Amino acid sequence: MKTVILKPSDENIALCAEAINGGKTVAFPTETVYGLGASAYDTKAISEIFRVKGRPNDNPLIVHVASADAINGLVREVTPLAEKLIARFMPGPVTLVLKKSKSVPDQVTAGLDTVGVRMPSHPVCVKFLRACNVPVAAPSANTSTRPSPTCAKHVLGDLAGRIPYILNGGHCEVGLESTIVDVSGAVPKLLRAGGISRDEIAEACGCEVEIAASGKVALCPGMKYKHYSPKAEVYFSAYYSGMAAGIAMQYDALTSAGKNPVILCTEKNAGYYGTRNVYDMGADYRDYAHNLFYMLRKADADNFDSVIAEGVPSDGIGAAIINRLVKSSGGKII
Ligand code: TXA
Ligand code: MG
Numbered sequence: 165m166k167t168v169i170l171k172p173s174d175e176n177i178a179l180c181a182e183a184i185n186g187g188k189t190v191a192f193p194t195e196t197v198y199g200l201g202a203s204a205y206d207t208k209a210i211s212e213i214f215r216v217k218g219r220p221n222d223n224p225l226i227v228h229v230a231s232a233d234a235i236n237g238l239v240r241e242v243t244p245l246a247e248k249l250i251a252r253f254m255p256g257p258v259t260l261v262l263k264k265s266k267s268v269p270d271q272v273t274a275g276l277d278t279v280g281v282r283m284p285s286h287p288v289c290v291k292f293l294r295a296c297n298v299p300v301a302a303p304s305a306n307t308s309t310r311p312s313p314t315c316a317k318h319v320l321g322d323l324a325g326r327i328p329y330i331l332n333g334g335h336c337e338v339g340l341e342s343t344i345v346d347v348s349g350a351v352p353k354l355l356r357a358g359g360i361s362r363d364e365i366a367e368a369c370g371c372e373v374e375i376a377a378s379g380k381v382a383l384c385p386g387m388k389y390k391h392y393s394p395k396a397e398v399y400f401s402a403y404y405s406g407m408a409a410g411i412a413m414q415y416d417a418l419t420s421a422g423k424n425p426v427i428l429c430t431e432k433n434a435g436y437y438g439t440r441n442v443y444d445m446g447a448d449y450r451d452y453a454h455n456l457f458y459m460l461r462k463a464d465a466d467n468f469d470s471v472i473a474e475g476v477p478s479d480g481i482g483a484a485i486i487n488r489l490v491k492s493s494g495g496k497i498i
Contacts, residue, residue, distance in 0.1 A: 169316045169330045171387035172288040180331050181295035189213055191305040191319045192292050193333025194284040196257045196341050196359060197312035197457070198319050199228065199302030200327065201400065204238075210271045210301055216326045218308040224273045225301040226259050235281050237446045238299060239263050241489070245347040245369055252368040255285035257338050257359030261346040272301045278348055283413040288333035304341060305330075311457040311492070314339050318461055339454035340484050346376070354381040357484040359453075392492040396471045397423075400493040403475030408436045411472050414498050415440050419471050425470035426463055428456075433474065442469065453481045456488060472498070 172193075180190045189202045199418045200217065202209035204227045214221055227238055232250050235242060239262040242250070243294050246260050253417040260461045264279035285291065292301060306310040307322045316332040323330075343358030345365055353374045354362050368372045401411050411427060415437070426441040430452065434444050443459045445452040456473075463471045473489050476482040490497070 165325055165328060167320060167325060167327055167330060169320060169332050172291070172331055172333055173465060174291075176329075176431075177288070177291050177295050179241045180292055180329050181297070183328060184209075184296045184300060185298065189216060189327050191313075191316075191323065191327055191330040192289055192302070193286050193298075193316075193331060193336060194228075194289045195336060196284070196338045197287040197314055197336050198305040198316070198330075199226075199300075200305035200319075200323070201228065201296075201300040201302040203296070203486065204268060204272055204299040204301040204315075207269050207271045209254075210269065213301070213303065216323060217303060217306070220308070222274045223303075224276055224280065225270065225303050226282050227272060228282050228284060228289075228300045230283070230290055230350075232283060234299060235260075235283070236282055238261060238265055238268055238279055243347050244347075245350075245352050247313060248368050248370070249345065249347060249352075249365065250283075251471040253360055253364075255290065256283075257342045258282065258365075259342045259344045259356075261355065262348050263343060278346070280344060280379055282342055286333055286336075288331060292331060300446075309393050311393065311460045314342060314454075314457050318457075321461070335458070336456075337454065337455060340481075340488060343484070345373070356371050357487045359366065359481065359484065361480045365477070392457070392460065392488050393494075394471065395464045395494075396460075396469050397496070398460070398489070398493040398495045399472045399498050400489040401468065401473065401475040401498050403477055407475055410498060411474065412437060412440065414472055424468050425472055426466070426468040428452075428459055428471060428473040430474060445474075449476050449481050449485065450478060453485050456485060460492065470492065484493060 259280045259282040291377045304317045314336040338359040344356040346353040367475040
C-alpha cells in the first residue's frame with residue numbers, strides 16, 4: 165500500500181472521511197499530536213489500528229468527536245465534573261474518562277467499563293471529524309514505543325506502507341498528548357499530565373484533583389509500557405541550580421566513552437554549553453513541550469546516539485514534560 169500525505173483541502177478531507185466510513189484507518193492532525201483514526205463503531209478497523217501500531221490489546225483508545233453533544237451517545241452519564249471541564253476546556257487538549265455506553269465496542273476500551281472522550285480544537289481535525297460524522301477512535305499515530313508524531317513526516321516515517329492517507333495539518337501546537345482526567349466519579353483523577361495542568365483542572369472543577377497512583381492498578385493502561393523512545397539513549401536531568409554544570413559533565417563523560425551526544429536546552433542556557441552539541445528548545449516551557457518529540461526524532465535523524473535533556477520545574481506544563489522524559493529515558497535521571 166502506498167501512503168499519501170494529503171493537503172487539508174475540502175476534497176481531501178472528504179476523501180479521508182470516506183475512507184474512515186469505508187473501514188480504513190487514516191492519520192490526522194490534532195493540536196496535541198497526530199492520531200491514527202478509525203470509526204469507533206467498526207471493530208475490524210479498530211483491530212487494524214492495534215495491528216498497524218503494534219499496540220498491546222489491553223491499551224484502550226480515545227474516542228474523538230466534533231461536538232460536545234456527540235459525547236452524550238458515548239457515555240452513560242455526563243457527570244457534573246465532566247460538564248465543568250467540557251465548558252472550560254473543550255475543544256482543547258483534554259480527554260475525559262467516563263462510564264461508557266453500550267454503543268462503544270469493547271475493542272475500543274480494551275474491555276474497560278469507561279471510555280476516554282476528546283474534542284480536539286485543531287481546525288483541520290474539526291473539519292475532518294465533522295465530515296466523518298461518526299466518532300473516531302484514535303491513539304497517537306506512531307508505532308508503539310516511539311515518540312508521538314507532531315508532524316505528517318513523523319507519521320510517514322513510522323507507518324509508511326501500512327495506512328492509505330495522512331491528512332497534513334502542519335506542526336502540532338501543543339506537541340504533547342492531552343491531559344487525561346477520570347471524571348466518572350465524585351472526585352477528579354489525573355491519569356496523564358498534558359497540555360492543561362492539574363491546577364487548571366482543579367480550578368475548573370472547584371476541588372482538588374487526585375493523582376492516580378501508577379503501578380498498582382492500571383488506571384491508565386498505556387502508561388505502564390515503554391514509551392516515547394527514540395533510537396538514541398535518553399538521559400534526563402533533575403532541575404536544580406547547578407543543572408547545566410552537571411549536564412556538561414555527563415556530556416563530557418559520554419564523549420570520552422566514544423559517544424555522540426546532544427543536549428536539549430532552553431534558549432537562555434544554550435550559551436553555557438560552549439561548543440557542545442545542543443538543540444535549542446525555545447524560550448519557555450510551552451516551547452520545550454512543543455519541540456520535545458520533534459527533537460527526540462531529530463536526534464535520530466542527525467545520528468546522535470545520546471540525548472541529555474535539561475530538567476524543568478514541575479508546575480504547569482512541566483509536569484507533562486517530566487512525565488514524558490522519565491519514560492523516554494527509562495528512568496535514567498542524572
Ligand atoms: O492527545 C492525545 O490524547 C492523542 C491525540 C491523538 O488525541 N492521543 C493519544 O492516544 O495520546 P494514545 O492512545 O497514544 O494514549 C491514550 C492513553 C493511553 O495511555 C490509554 O491507556 C489511555 O489513554 N486511555 C484510553 N482510554 C482510557 C480509559 N477508558 N481509561 C483509562 N485510560 C484510558
Ligand atoms: Mg501514544
